[in-house]
Amino acid sequence: MPRGRYSLHDPHDHTPLGEEHFQCATGPSGWRYVSRITTPAGDHAGSVDLALDDLGRPIRLxxxxxxxRVRGVALEGVTWVRTDSTGEHAQEGNAAAHSFTGASPAFLIATSRLLRPAAGEPPRRVRLVALTPPVLAPRTLDQSWALVNAEAHTTDNEPLIVHDYRVGEVDTGEQHPVHIAGDVVLAAPGIELEDLESPPSRFS
Structure with a gap:
C-alpha cells in the first residue's frame, strides 16, 4: 500500500500551492486513493477519496x-452533487463524460487506468468533468492521452515500470508529459513526488 507525499505548485509560475499526503491500494475490484491536502503553511485545505472499479471507472468520489464538497459516481455518464459547508445549497449535475479530473494526482492515475493506451497507437480521446479547487465548480473538457514510452528501471526488488504519457488539452492544443509508475505519479505539471514509503502497487 503506497503512502507518501506530493508537492503541488502552479504549473506556470511554480508558486507553491501546498502538499497532498496520500495512501492508495489496489484490490480485486479496483483501486482506492485517499489523501489530505495542506496549504504551504501546513493548514488543512481539503481531501480526496476516490475509488475505481477494475475498468478504471469512478464508483465513488x-x-x-x-x-x-462534491460527491460523484459514474452513472449515465458521470453524476455528482456539489454542496456548500452548510449543506443547504446542493446542486446536482450530470454530463455525458467518461470520468472526473482535478488537481489531485489521483485523477491522472484514474484516467490512465480508464484509457490504458498502448505504445505506438494513436492518442485516445476522453471527455472529463474537471473539479478544481478552491470551489470545485464542474467544467467539462476533452483530453487526448498517448503512451510515449514504457521503461523498466532496476530497483532493489523487482523492476519498476515507468510509463511516460503525452497528455493533450483538446481545446487549446497544449501538451504536457505525465510520468506514472504503477499507482503513483512520479511527475506531472504542478505535481512532484516528494516522499514514498513503499513501492508503487502494480495493476493486474
Missing amino acids: ELHAAGW
Whole structure:
C-alpha cells in the first residue's frame, strides 16, 4: 500500500500551492486513493477519496475544498452533487463524460487506468468533468492521452515500470508529459513526488 507525499505548485509560475499526503491500494475490484491536502503553511485545505472499479471507472468520489464538497459516481455518464459547508445549497449535475479530473494526482492515475493506451497507437480521446479547487465548480473538457514510452528501471526488488504519457488539452492544443509508475505519479505539471514509503502497487 503506497503512502507518501506530493508537492503541488502552479504549473506556470511554480508558486507553491501546498502538499497532498496520500495512501492508495489496489484490490480485486479496483483501486482506492485517499489523501489530505495542506496549504504551504501546513493548514488543512481539503481531501480526496476516490475509488475505481477494475475498468478504471469512478464508483465513488468525494472531494472537499474551501467549504465545498462534491460527491460523484459514474452513472449515465458521470453524476455528482456539489454542496456548500452548510449543506443547504446542493446542486446536482450530470454530463455525458467518461470520468472526473482535478488537481489531485489521483485523477491522472484514474484516467490512465480508464484509457490504458498502448505504445505506438494513436492518442485516445476522453471527455472529463474537471473539479478544481478552491470551489470545485464542474467544467467539462476533452483530453487526448498517448503512451510515449514504457521503461523498466532496476530497483532493489523487482523492476519498476515507468510509463511516460503525452497528455493533450483538446481545446487549446497544449501538451504536457505525465510520468506514472504503477499507482503513483512520479511527475506531472504542478505535481512532484516528494516522499514514498513503499513501492508503487502494480495493476493486474
